[in-house]
Amino acid sequence: MGIHFGVDYYPEHWDKDRWETDAKLMQEMGVQVVRMAEFSWFKMEPKKGEFHFEWLEEAVALLDSYGIKTVLGTPTAAPPAWIIEENPEILPIDMQGRVRHFGGRHHDCQSNSAYREHIRRFVTAMSQRFAENPGVIGWQIDNELGNSHGDLCMCNSCKKRYQEWLEKKYGNIEMLNEAWGTAFWSQGYNSFSQIGTPLITAVGENPSAMLDWKCFCSDLIVDFAKWQADIIRENCPNHFITHNYMCFDNKVNYYDLGELLDFVSNDIYPAGNWQKQPHQPDYEMASCQDVVRGYKKQPYWVMEQQAGIAGWGTMGRAVDPGQMSAWAMQSVAHGADCVVFFRWRACAMGTEQYWHGILGHSGRPGRTYEEAKKLIHTFTPHMDEMQGSMPAPEVAIVHSFRQNYALDIQPNHPDLHYVEELQIYYRGFYEKKIPVDFVQGMDDLSGYKLVVAPLQYLMNPELEQHYMDYVAQGGHLVLTMRTGVKDEHNLCMIDRELPGKLGDICGIEVADYDCLFEKEGSVLFGKNEYPVEKWADIITLKGAKAIGEYGTSFYKGTPAITENGYEKGKVWYVGTEPSKELVSDLTEYLAKECELTKLGSAPEGVEMMTRENAGQCWLFVINHTEEEKVYHLYGNYKMLEGEKQDFLKPYEVQLFVRNKYGRTN
Ligand code: GAL
Numbered sequence: 006m007g008i009h010f011g012v013d014y015y016p017e018h019w020d021k022d023r024w025e026t027d028a029k030l031m032q033e034m035g036v037q038v039v040r041m042a043e044f045s046w047f048k049m050e051p052k053k054g055e056f057h058f059e060w061l062e063e064a065v066a067l068l069d070s071y072g073i074k075t076v077l078g079t080p081t082a083a084p085p086a087w088i089i090e091e092n093p094e095i096l097p098i099d100m101q102g103r104v105r106h107f108g109g110r111h112h113d114c115q116s117n118s119a120y121r122e123h124i125r126r127f128v129t130a131m132s133q134r135f136a137e138n139p140g141v142i143g144w145q146i147d148n149e150l151g152n153s154h155g156d157l158c159m160c161n162s163c164k165k166r167y168q169e170w171l172e173k174k175y176g177n178i179e180m181l182n183e184a185w186g187t188a189f190w191s192q193g194y195n196s197f198s199q200i201g202t203p204l205i206t207a208v209g210e211n212p213s214a215m216l217d218w219k220c221f222c223s224d225l226i227v228d229f230a231k232w233q234a235d236i237i238r239e240n241c242p243n244h245f246i247t248h249n250y251m252c253f254d255n256k257v258n259y260y261d262l263g264e265l266l267d268f269v270s271n272d273i274y275p276a277g278n279w280q281k282q283p284h285q286p287d288y289e290m291a292s293c294q295d296v297v298r299g300y301k302k303q304p305y306w307v308m309e310q311q312a313g314i315a316g317w318g319t320m321g322r323a324v325d326p327g328q329m330s331a332w333a334m335q336s337v338a339h340g341a342d343c344v345v346f347f348r349w350r351a352c353a354m355g356t357e358q359y360w361h362g363i364l365g366h367s368g369r370p371g372r373t374y375e376e377a378k379k380l381i382h383t384f385t386p387h388m389d390e391m392q393g394s395m396p397a398p399e400v401a402i403v404h405s406f407r408q409n410y411a412l413d414i415q416p417n418h419p420d421l422h423y424v425e426e427l428q429i430y431y432r433g434f435y436e437k438k439i440p441v442d443f444v445q446g447m448d449d450l451s452g453y454k455l456v457v458a459p460l461q462y463l464m465n466p467e468l469e470q471h472y473m474d475y476v477a478q479g480g481h482l483v484l485t486m487r488t489g490v491k492d493e494h495n496l497c498m499i500d501r502e503l504p505g506k507l508g509d510i511c512g513i514e515v516a517d518y519d520c521l522f523e524k525e526g527s528v529l530f531g532k533n534e535y536p537v538e539k540w541a542d543i544i545t546l547k548g549a550k551a552i553g554e555y556g557t558s559f560y561k562g563t564p565a566i567t568e569n570g571y572e573k574g575k576v577w578y579v580g581t582e583p584s585k586e587l588v589s590d591l592t593e594y595l596a597k598e599c600e601l602t603k604l605g606s607a608p609e610g611v612e613m614m615t616r617e618n619a620g621q622c623w624l625f626v627i628n629h630t631e632e633e634k635v636y637h638l639y640g641n642y643k644m645l646e647g648e649k650q651d652f653l654k655p656y657e658v659q660l661f662v663r664n665k666y667g668r669t670n
């Protein structure tokens with residue numbers, strides 16, 4: 006039997022005599038796994054070299070006696086005060102040059118060698134101690150690497166490492182000067198030793214330097230994680246190693262980090278207290294699941310799934326009855342094999358006192374507990390069967406951390422956000438019940454009927470060729486505005502019109518454009534006129550046909566969306582940011598052109614998603630709203646869970662199955 010549901014547990018926050026009550030309640034709820042200890046360094050090593058793992062061993066053993074296994078977190082996101090006292094240079098430096106002090110978490114420089122030594126000592130001791138423990142099955146390294154490290158760390162240790170990284174990349178300083186375009190504003194360097202971390206300047210920054218800096222920071226975090234992974238692998242060859250990601254967060258390249266891990270985990274807070282809306286729209290949540298699955302192209306865990314009101318100083322919205330179940334099953338529908346709820350019980354102390362869990366402060370089982378129990382008992386047997394199965398989308402959207410970095414550095418339009426742009430296209434497919442994978446541009450694209458590659462801003466000859474080959478061999482490709490603008494060093498490409506060589510497969514040229522800064526534009530597509538935003542490429546046809554035209558400004562009547570046959574394939578180019586309605590109609594058009602399979606039809610707020618293995622295909626239908634909904638499936642499935650096919654109660658999750666040869670089981 007696999008492990009499918011769990012909770013994040015902090016026994017150290019509670020009297021020991023409560024632990025057994027917790028274990029019993031967890032067992033009744035159906036919990037099979039807990040994650041523990043990822044912030045408990047002081048409790049495990051109150052003084053240098055004085056290890057106290059007994060309390061944790063006791064908790065692990067107690068839970069194990071109730072049939073609950075443990076994932077241990079290494080507590081390296083919270084070095085205790087005595088470490089900081091011994092080596093204050095571990096504290097990170099922000100862009101203003103200020104020290105970030107002890108008292109929160111993530112107060113560590115990840116290149117600092119003294120800190121690495123503390124980690125080596127501690128992680129060696131911890132992993133040796135738990136290697137043979139029958140209750141322990143795996144490890145989470147650190148916690149949400151990159152979280153809170155937004156403008157960290159600018160210290161001298163990081164500076165030195167950055168210089169070494171640059172020297173390794175460029176070989177000599179002339180190459181760097183060229184790649185960074187340092188002729189501008191007298192930024193030339195005589196040697197790598199003159200290059201600093203990006204501390205706050207009087208004004209402006211070098212976009213090429215910033216791109217390298219972001220890539221360096223990502224590499225540093227991967228290296229930091231590897232430092233621990235190597236120790237754990239050596240001491241605990243039978244345990245898995247994972248890490249809790251944060252969806253599209255981009256401080257570390259999650260594809261690179263994934264190479265160290267047995268599988269990826271993710272944290273999901275759709276109704277976080279920081280959000281401007283009651284909760285994330287379901288298409289956005291779904292896109293997070295799909296990108297997480299894409300980081301390692303395999304099933305994953307959710308290591309923290311929101312279970313109650315989120316809150317630090319202020320709080321987010323209550324989670325409606327049934328809503329947590331809908332979130333949890335959305336994760337499963339997109340490829341999660343295990344969902345761990347954050348947290349078991351709301352705690353009485355510290356920054357996160359108002360971050361609610363399965364149990365409230367009272368510790369008494371209430372509506373959330375009952376809901377989780379019902380969910381777990383209903384779906385665990387099915388999840389045993391579908392373990393290891395994967396969605397098999399016909400559509401891929403290209404995702405890249407480098408593109409994201411470059412557009413964070415220079416967004417082009419003040420409101421242009423890379424991930425949001427991907428989600429604009431994603432939504433079109435999601436609403437049409439057409440599943441999507443996220444892939445990297447250089448991945449093998451040949452298995453997809455359609456590849457959408459928004460904002461291919463940084464371009465290099467290999468990627469260009471890869472897209473051209475995909476199309477030549479019969480692929481369907483969508484490219485958009487701001488494609489082929491820059492080279493891999495984040496310098497503007499010259500001596501050709503946009504979108505560069507890809508203009509050949511698009512059959513267009515873009516010699517001029519308009520940043521739709523304080524105004525909207527419009528596009529005529531089919532019989533309708535739609536608003537568009539942010540950008541308008543002014544397109545000259547070089548063999549393509551226009552399928553959409555601008556309706557405003559001096560380029561009114563000129564092509565906005567084009568279509569071009571190239572060898573065996575087809576390429577569409579969208580020169581603007583389409584509105585929700587335009588994306589919807591464009592998706593419909595593309596679905597017909599590429600013969601994409603829709604799982605069914607349903608109104609907004611109703612999700613459909615499948616996972617399959619060699620023999621079976623499971624279909625989830627999820628109502629993310631508080632209203633009843635009607636839907637229709639295009640296919641013959643047998644209902645496994647749910648009240649009535651075609652109808653959904655608020656937040657209802659229905660599960661269907663069919664065998665892969667089309668017949669109902
Ligand atoms: C996550 C983090 C947890 C906890 C939770 C609630 O980002 O991994 O440790 O802090 O948020 O704030």
Ligand code: ZN
Nearest residue numbers: 114158160163
């Ligand atoms: Zn540092």
